[in-house]
Amino acid sequence: MAFIDRDGVKLYYEVHGSGPALLLTHGYSSSARMWAGQIEMLAKDFQLILWDMRGHGRTDYPAALEAYSEEATVADMAALLDAVHAPSAVIGGLSLGGYMSLAFHRVHPGRTRALLIIDTGPGYRSADSRTAWNQTAIKTALRFEAEGLKALKPHASESSAVVAPEPVHRDARGLALAARSLLQQRDAKVIDSLVQIAVPALIVVGADDKPFLAPANYMAAKIPGAKLVTIPNAGHVANIDNPAAFNAAVSGFLREAGLVN
Numbered sequence: 001m002a003f004i005d006r007d008g009v010k011l012y013y014e015v016h017g018s019g020p021a022l023l024l025t026h027g028y029s030s031s032a033r034m035w036a037g038q039i040e041m042l043a044k045d046f047q048l049i050l051w052d053m054r055g056h057g058r059t060d061y062p063a064a065l066e067a068y069s070e071e072a073t074v075a076d077m078a079a080l081l082d083a084v085h086a087p088s089a090v091i092g093g094l095s096l097g098g099y100m101s102l103a104f105h106r107v108h109p110g111r112t113r114a115l116l117i118i119d120t121g122p123g124y125r126s127a128d129s130r131t132a133w134n135q136t137a138i139k140t141a142l143r144f145e146a147e148g149l150k151a152l153k154p155h156a157s158e159s160s161a162v163v164a165p166e167p168v169h170r171d172a173r174g175l176a177l178a179a180r181s182l183l184q185q186r187d188a189k190v191i192d193s194l195v196q197i198a199v200p201a202l203i204v205v206g207a208d209d210k211p212f213l214a215p216a217n218y219m220a221a222k223i224p225g226a227k228l229v230t231i232p233n234a235g236h237v238a239n240i241d242n243p244a245a246f247n248a249a250v251s252g253f254l255r256e257a258g259l260v261n
Helices: 032-043 070-083 096-107 127-158 173-180 210-222 243-256
Strands: 002-006 009-016 021-025 047-051 089-094 112-118 201-206 227-231
Touching (some): 002 070, 009 070, 021 032, 021 070, 032 047, 032 243, 047 070, 070 096, 089 096, 096 112, 112 243, 127 173, 201 243, 210 227, 227 243
Parallel strands (some): 021 047, 021 089, 112 201, 201 227
Antiparallel strands (some): 002 009, 009 047
């Protein structure tokens, strides 16, 4: 475990194993701990990089709203690769982390060897749909501002303690700010970039993650050559709900893509 400084914001990260780099980004309100069930598998063949996004876990919680942006997060991811001397990496994540992985590829296609997009939506092309999503994000922020970390319990699908450790947030301030900025949808750049993806891509979705089944199918159809895997007996955190099936899907994809021996 270590930290890097990004303009005064300390980012927590940890590295497991050695080999080609693989960067995984957690979902909103979760932390690097959500990948506990994947460390052993992936660290056998990769230099696995896990981290906590701004306002989450052991990373700093900057006070300025503008510090929580898609652009800052993509730059954080690039800085993490620089910190471990990785010119490129397999880039993946769950939910918000998956969206940020797509955003990273849009900005840094040359640094992306492959994509792992898990229980994720690609954003919205319709302004009305973006507005509706953003209103929900603001309600999430208000809930954290009113209830503090107690607000995690009814919405703990991305931070389940059933088979993975709970995230450790110092307070709810960062989660509220992230909801007011990082969760917001402002344009269609990411969804429009799907057809331009030219690296191997795995789309994973839990069979019971009903709001994300259609987005998963959409991405699989739009990304050239993408592979779609539906994980049985799994909801919005497929890697936690059914780690055996999830790990098998990911390891199979990485082998088929020629990324491991």
